Amino acid sequence: MLRSVGICSNVDLRSIEVYGSGARMTFMESSGARTSISSQPTFWNDSGAFLIFFDPDRVLPGGRVLSAEDGLILEWFDARLKELRELAQIHTDKFFVLANTAVANDTLDADLLIHAAENNALQRQFDGLIYQAVQGLTNVAVLDWARVVLTYGTSQVFDAKYWYLGRMPLSGRGARLLWEEFQSSLAMLRSVPRKVLCLDLDNTLWRGICGEEGPRGVGLSEEGPDKAFRDLQRHVKGLKQQGVLLAINSKNNPEDAHSVFRDNPMMILDEGDFAAMRINWHDKADNLRSIAEELSLGLDAFVFIDDSVVERELVQMTLPDVAVPDFPAETHELPAWFRAQVARRYFRKRTLTNEDLTKTEQYRRRRERAEVTSTLSHEDAISRMQIELTVERDHPGSLMRLLQMSQKTNQFNLTTIRYTEAELKERIFSENYSVWQAWYRDKFGDEGIVAMAVVSNKEPRLESFLISCRVIGRNVEFALLKVICEGLHAEGSRVLAAEYRATARNGPCREFLPAAGFRESGDQMIGDLPVLIAQLAQLAAGVRTDSSPNRTEDRPGSNGTLNAVPMDEYRAI
């Protein structure tokens, strides 16, 4: 069930309903004033999602612009946001979407118009408080209502007729736009963003056909309609910088395509931006399967962009897991379409980690590793790679990266427990648990945190154990488990319990526990720590481990997150 709340400065609640969109969004109605968000009655015990919409006309009432009062307004606003934050931390099973402020009501008093600059400053302070309030909360998103008002204009979102008739803060169109943005925010909160943007080339990244027009003849310019293609490339590059992998899937002679990257000075993207390329005359669905295999990712991680409706439909029919958005008919629509229908729809992320920023380079190193090790035995390959694993325990600075791994790792995940931020944080700080993480480095570079484990200390029991798919096959899992077993043994434990919970996707770790030396015991598996340690020492051969307790702060990305930057909005470079 969906409920939504409108909050005003004196906390009168309004009723706004949307029709014709196939779904209804209702604001709570109230005839009385309330003084806080959390004082709502059973409201917050309902299931579903909540929209918190501060009516700026009440928060910034006309005719009241006295600097002495601004401090009180900000205090009140900050107090409401703190209440919301507490609510969100209590009700972690619910989603909260918080709209930022925008003045759409053009009937405001003349005083307000005269003092618009002061009120704009206050509004910016409100928005600053809003973004601060949602930091670190995975069940709260900011709805950029200000952007919607700016995009569509106050005449679209506000209707003076309904303002005077019933004090409706939004027009019918405005309510519908709010509803659509609310749905988009909810989708972002609920879903896992896609990982790969796979693009055609001709008439997608540039106008024309490179094989016919030549590398400098294709349409890419800072002037005229072809600028739209350059702007599109900028947006694509912006996604790459947010950790999205780029791939090319184009029917062309390879040299014709490479020559554009090499010889056209108007290109924004270069070949190094792409994690994989298939430039050939093969079926594009087959190319996509091949790219997915190369990147070790499921097809449900892919978005495919192609100007050809035939190619799009063929891919859609053959590979239904791949998202294939429609392509705009007009060139000038490209950048706006890409932002709304591709970036925001499929790649919207809550937070950015350092691992995200270096995704493409990680896959490039992976290719280099494969080239070096392809002719060697597994043991020789591992030892040649000079793998070092730094294992640390209960480090709160890595919370967001560990949360991300817990939510996204499917293949090598023993129990597929999807922790919430609150659950993981509790385990990091609790004496009853220990949360282990492993940093990976080899001769090709640093991969960051690639593995985690959660141990319930009482038994002890391995509650969760997972590693990133990009390091499967490098004995990382054995090395991490060995360090964990050594730590538990040093603390006086004799055995470690564990279990494997089968899912459709975690087949790669089915044999992990038996191989490590665990034996079946009822509905779980038990390992004697001295036996496990000896067995794992052999299995982890070639991986050097460092389990020093102190973090080295000069390690790249050592805090695991990029200052926990909220990514509620996609931004082009």
Next chain:
Amino acid sequence: MVDFETRMSTLARNVFDKDVGLDVRRKDETKWDSLYHLKLIIAFESEFDVRVPVARIESIQTLREFSEFL
């Protein structure tokens, strides 16, 4: 006209959460208060892409009367 009746009936069902006859008078439907009247106006304008003049809003007594604005 048939199209109007169908669309208006559906619209009213969405607003009132129940079926309301096209010829039922406003004073005879308990749920049809001033707030629901406004909701009907908003829904009607949105569904049919027309504007109901402010001066005429209060004079509307039945769902069928909305057809005058088409």
